[in-house]
Amino acid sequence: MANTLFVGKVYLRFDELSSTNDYAGELLASGVSQTGNIHSKSKPAEGTVIRADTQSAGRGQFGSQWKSEAGKNLTFSVILYPAWLEISAQFHLSMSMALALHDAVSSLSSGALPVRIKWPNDLYIGDRKTAGILIQNSISGTDIQSAIVGIGLNINQLEFDPALPNPTSLALSFGQNFDLEQLDGLLFECIERRYLQLKAGHRAAIQSAFEALLFRRGVESFFAETVNGQVFAGIIRGVTDSGQLRVLTKQGERAFSVKEITIGMRDEE
Numbered sequence: 433m434a435n436t437l438f439v440g441k442v443y444l445r446f447d448e449l450s451s452t453n454d455y456a457g458e459l460l461a462s463g464v465s466q467t468g469n470i471h472s473k474s475k476p477a478e479g480t481v482i483r484a485d486t487q488s489a490g491r492g493q494f495g496s497q498w499k500s501e502a503g504k505n506l507t508f509s510v511i512l513y514p515a516w517l518e519i520s521a522q523f524h525l526s527m528s529m530a531l532a533l534h535d536a537v538s539s540l541s542s543g544a545l546p547v548r549i550k551w552p553n554d555l556y557i558g559d560r561k562t563a564g565i566l567i568q569n570s571i572s573g574t575d576i577q578s579a580i581v582g583i584g585l586n587i588n589q590l591e592f593d594p595a596l597p598n599p600t601s602l603a604l605s606f607g608q609n610f611d612l613e614q615l616d617g618l619l620f621e622c623i624e625r626r627y628l629q630l631k632a633g634h635r636a637a638i639q640s641a642f643e644a645l646l647f648r649r650g651v652e653s654f655f656a657e658t659v660n661g662q663v664f665a666g667i668i669r670g671v672t673d674s675g676q677l678r679v680l681t682k683q684g685e686r687a688f689s690v691k692e693i694t695i696g697m698r699d700e701e
Contacts, residue, residue, distance in 0.1 A: 434616070434617035434618075434620035434621050435617070435621055436479070436620050436621055436624045437479075437624060438477065438478055438479035438624065439479035439481065439510060439620040439621075439623050439624040439627070440479060440481045440616070440617070440620035441477070441479055442476065442477045442479065442480040442481065443480075443481045443483070444480070444481065444482045444483070445483050445484075446482070446483070446484045446485070447484070447485050447486070448484055448485065448486045448487070448488060448502075449482070449484040449487055449488070450487065450488045451487055451582075452482045452483065452484050452487065452507060452508055452509040452582060453509045453566060453568060453580050453582040455482050455484075455509070456476075456480075456482050456509040456511050456580045456582075457568065457580060459476045459480070459482070459511065460475065460476060460511065460570070460578055460580070463475055463476075476511045477511075478511065478512055478513045479510065479511070479512070479620075479624070480510070480511040481508055481509070481510050481511075481616075481620065482508060482509045482511075483506070483507065483508035483509075483616070484507055484508070485502050485503050485507075486500065486501075486502035486503070486507075487500065487507055500584055500586070500589070501589045501591075504586075504587060504588045504589040504601075505584065505585060505586050505587045505588065505589055505601070505612075506583070506584070506585045506587060506612060506615060506616055506619065507582075507583070507584045507585075508582075508583055508616070509580050509581060509582045509583070510580070510581045510583070510620075510623060511578065511579075511580060512525075512578065512579045512580075512581060512627065513577070513578050513579075514576050514579055514627075514630075514631070515572075515575055515576065515577060516575070516631060517575065517576050517630070518574055518575055518576075519569075519571055519574055519575065519576065520574075520673075520674065521635065521673070522569055522576060522675075523552075523671070523673070523674055523675030524630055524635050524638055524639070524673075525567060525569075525576070525579060525581075525627075525630065526552060526553050526565070526567055526675065527553075527638050527639060527642040527671075527675075528626040528627060528629065528630045528638050529553065529565050529567065529581050529583075529623065529626065529627075530549045530552075530553040530555070530565060530642065531549075531626050531638065531641055531642055531645070532619070532622040532623040532625070532626040532627075533549075533555045533563050533565065533583065533585070533619070533622070534547055534548075534549055534555060534645055535622040535625070535626070536615070536618050536619045536622045537555060537557070537562070537563070537585075537602065539618070540602065540606065540610070541557075541605075541606065542606070545557050545558045545605055545606075546558065547645075548645055548646065548647040548648075549642065549645045549646055549647060550646075550647040550648075550695065551646060551647070551668070551671065551677050551695065552675060552677075552690050553565040553567075555585075556647050557600055557602075557605040558600070558605070559598065560598045560599060560600035560605070561597075561598055561599055561600065562585065562586050562599075562600050562601060562602065562605065563583065563584060563585040563586065564583075564584050565581065565582065565583055566582040567579055567580065567581050567582070568580045568582070581623070583619070585602075585615075585619070586599060586600065586601035586602065587601055587602045587603065587610050587612060587615060588601065588602070588603045588609050588610060588612070589601045589603070590603060590604060626638070639670075639671065639673070642671070643670040643671060646668055646670070646671075647695075648668050648695065649668045649669070649670070650667060650668070650669075651667065651668075652665055652666070652667055653665070653666065653667070653668065653695060653696060654695075654696035655679065655688075655693050655694065655695055655696060656693065656694045656696060657692065657693055658691060658692055658693060658694065659692070663696070664681060664682075665681070665682075666679040666680055666681040666686075667679065667680045668680075668695075669685065672687050675689075675690070676688055676689050677693065679693075
């Protein structure tokens with residue numbers, strides 16, 4: 433059991449779901465008791481976790497599919513109620529969750545490989561992706577009513593679909609298998625710690641920590657604009673408060689939204 437105040441205290445486990453985020457959305461729409469009975473009149477407790485050993489329709493960013501070998505990895509969603517966070521600051525929730533993933537994984541690393549955050553919120557070990565986050569916010573007025581934080585972390589999987597560009601796992605990166613039941617508790621603790629840091633108003637500290645860990649920051653990289661496919665060189669400098677990526681180009685600094693640009697792989701260094 434995680435040493436937390438609320439994250440993971442209500443823990444719903446399933447052998448298989450189509451998507452933990454979709455199930456969490458159903459709970460929010462229908463109401464759920466702390467025993468997991470749908471159709472009760474109370475909403476899910478904050479910090480409720482829905483975990484599935486496998487997902488038949490797991491989702492990543494931009495409608496992509498999250499593929500995960502059954503029983504080898506952690507795929508779960510956390511229900512949060514950041515009603516104190518205005519819409520304009522919603523990327524701070526994304527940053528805090530990415531930092532939580534980094535906190536957990538970096539604590540397992542011997543330091544041989546760098547653990548970094550690839551904008552907007554993927555986790556990389558070296559040059560390979562080991563985790564992704566999909567956050568779905570429900571908006572009420574100018575504030576966030578609820579948030580579903582979906583996390584997929586590759587842990588003990590050793591083989592991946594060759595169609596995936598650059599996947600890895602903790603086992604492949606660190607040369608050992610890990611206990612999923614211990615790791616989920618560690619993740620819950622890190623998620624709660626970063627969430628409470630954000631709730632306490634430490635937005636500048638979160639953004640500074642996030643920027644310091646950005647994959648390819650300060651190194652010339654190649655980028656492609658989504659609309660026209662134009663490729664250009666630039667250097668990542670950080671993010672704006674709203675989550676745009678700040679890139680220094682030959683024409684000066686530019687800021688790009690998530691759907692406007694993709695980051696190319698490593699150039700010759």
